[in-house]
Amino acid sequence: MSDYAVETSDPRDLPGAAGDHLLRGRASALAGAAYESSDRDGEQFEREERAALQRIGGLSTELEDVTEVEYRQLRLERVVLAGVWTEGTAEDAENSLRELAALAETAGSDVLAGMLQRRQRPDPGTWLGSGKAQELRDVVIAEGADTVVCDSELAPSQRRALEDIVKVKVIDRTALILDIFAQHAKSREGKAQVELAQLQYLLPRLRGWGESMSRQAGGRVAGGEGIGSRGPGETKIELDRRRINSRIAKLRREIRDMKTHRDTKRHSRKAHGVPSVAIAGYTNAGKSSLLNRLTDAGVLVENQLFATLDTTVRRAETPDGREFTLTDTVGFVRQLPHELIDAFRSTLEEVADADLLLHVVDGSHPDPEGQISAVRAVLADVEAADVKEIIVVNKSDIADPDVVDRLLRHEKHAIAVSAHTGAGIAELIELVAGELPRPGVRVAVLIPYDRGDLLSRIHETGELLDSEHTEHGTRVEALVGPDLAAELAPFGA
Structure with a gap:
């Protein structure tokens, strides 16, 4: 086992640009540093409300003087990051630590320092190893930190x-990711899904605190009267x-009921022949900005990780007038907790049932290929890997042109756009129109004037070839989907 460590009490000493990146402000800790929000992204109804919930710096829960029990000074969490580099390149490890810094900032913490260690495998006892853990303790003392954030999922024994x-x-x-989700969830379903994930994470990590936790002895045993007074407990x-297991079961029932409601709405759209397009991708890749640009949806756009948790569905039209739905989904991230994938599975089914997937990639990110791989791994987990996919390389206005060209060459169906400036959006709409399933059943029908609803659906979901108004109704030739063709069969001309 190698004991070589790359570490620092000052993030600026990290290899490459990693340390540099840790002490900058929120915007620069995120991949799209120059990507400022604007009115062109749509009305941001939730921005002020979310900003009002941010934690305040300069406050602390530490007791200043034991003689003044009522005095408290609240404080923003001040964190030190720790990472174990076991595989891949140094650049990969640094990118992961940068992302951890962005996650910590999104959660409302102040990132003070970073420590990156090279090991063949994490220590089974303390994750870092006892010697390096003591050095981490020295960094914590020097920086005045109150929290350590580890760039991995720790076993309960390792954390203790x-x-x-x-x-x-x-x-x-x-x-950390669960905490961000808890802060950002707004809908009833989103809150239930996050709580379910949190409880599933907490269950194996419960721990007692010695004899004070024991209830095995009933009656007056604690007072020394044991014989004859012991009872079950x-x-x-x-x-x-x-209690946690009971709450998990209740939450699963609630989510199942909400899933039924969403399935009903989705099946209604399917029955009316409306194609669906899902927008998926890495967190902060610009999915909500793209939805706003395509539909004027007005959903929250924020330069932070996991700004969007609640699914948004909007209608859009192809240039030839065919309607389709656009669904904005929760963003993905490397090592997305399996508890979240399980809890949000019902929401992610929107992607699995879509006719087309717009996989949004941040072209300005240091490792866009890594983002693509992470997203595809989650899509495979929710059985959405077979959905027809278009890679949308977003933020092309601030991305390295060579990186954009590399992505466009490597991916079969790819297009470069900027949701911020609107560049490439018209071409993307044309591409979506070409990839959506087209109606394939030719019908020639005479639709009575009192069935204008059928004529409207032909315009919305089919291709009108010819129409003529007659004495008894509208004579129509069109290409429609199988479901609509069955409804039109009684009116065959």
Whole structure:
């Protein structure tokens, strides 16, 4: 096992640009540093409300003087990042630590320092190894941090052992992402999905606090009167575990009921022959900006990770007048917690049932190919890997032209756009129109004037070839879908 470590108490000492990146402001910790929001992205109804919920710096929960119990000073969480580099290149490890910094900032923390260690595999006891954990403790003391964020999912025993050494709170990447989701969820379904994921994460990590947690002895046993007074009971941790399991079961029932409602709406769109297009991609790649640009949806656009959690469905039209739906979905990230994939599975089914997938990629990101691989891994997990895909290389206005050209060459169906400036949007709409399923059943019908709804559906979802108004109704020749063709059969001319 190699003991070589790349570490620092000052992020500017990290290899390459990694450390440089950690102490900059929120916008520069994110991939699209120069990507400022504008009115062209649509009305941002949620921006002020979300900003009002941000944590305030300069406050702390530490007791200043034990003689003044009522005095408290609240403080923004001040974090030190820790990463273990086990495979890949140094650049990959640095990119992962940059992303962890962006996640921490999105959660409302102040990133002070970073520590990156090279090991063949994480230490099974303390993740970093006892010596490096002690060095991390020195960094925490020097920076005045109150939290350590680890760039991996820690086993419960690893987290406890690391906390015992560094003497401050330790959280892992999974807990950090769950915290961001909890802050950003707004809809009833989104909140239920996040709570379910949090409880599934918490369940194996419950821990007791010695004898004070025990409820095995009933009656007056605690007072020293044991004989004849013992009764059945359960430990506090068992009681908590039972309550969590009950809450998980209730949340799953609620999400299942909400899924039924969404399925009904989706099947209604299918029955009316309206094709569906899903927008998916890495978090902060510009999916919501693209939806706003295509449909004037007015959904929240923010230069931060996981700004969008709630699915948004909007209608759009092809240049030849055919209607289709556009669905904005939650963003993905490397090592997306499996609890979140499980909880959001019902939402992600919107992608699996789509006729076409717009896979949005941030062309300005240091590793766009890594983003594509991470997204496709999640899509495969929700059985959406077979959906017809168009790679949309977004932020082409600030991306390196060589990177954009490389992506366009490597991907079979790809187009470069800028949702910010509108460049390439018209070409994207044309491409979507060409890839959407076209109606294939030719009909010649005489539609009575009192069935204008059928004529309207032909215009919306089919291709009108010829029409003529007659004494008894409208004579129509058109290409339509199989479902509409069956409804039109009684009116055959």
